[in-house]
Amino acid sequence: MKTLNALPTHLRKSLTWDQGTELARHRQITPATKMDIYFCDPHSPWQCGTNENTNGQLRQYFPKGTDLSVPSPKRLLEVATELNGRPRKVLGGVTPAQAMERLLSEPGKPLGATTA
Known part of the structure; x- marks a missing residue:
């Protein structure tokens, strides 16, 4: 919850x-978190x-089945950093880390691949 609440309001409307x-x-x-949570069927x-x-990447x-409370927070952060760097x-070919940086610095700018 702490991590979710650290996000700017415009990035945590629903989950x-x-x-x-x-x-x-x-x-x-x-x-x-004051977020609406929805579940897939x-x-x-x-x-x-x-x-x-x-x-699949994790x-x-x-x-599969690994208890993610077992690896150290440091190891989890290492894996997250690596995955967010792909x-x-x-x-549109940018990394999730770059996309997040854009969302934080330019909130109105759209992300993702274009179809044009």
Whole structure:
């Protein structure tokens, strides 16, 4: 919750999650973050494509079923930094870190690949 609340208001309007156990405490998270939380339908991974893609990337470091409370915060930050440094097609070839920097410095500027 601390990390979510650190984001600027315009970046934390809602959160969509799959049906995993990671949001079992959504009733506490919603009022604490003042974010609407939505859940994808069960067995519908296409409704949460970015989440599924991220899960696949995380499995390069942590096998499926790994308890993420076990690795040190330092290790989790190392993995997050590495993943956020990989360019993404959906972001027009920029990295998530670059996209976040743009969202923070230029809130009205659109992100992502263009179809033009």
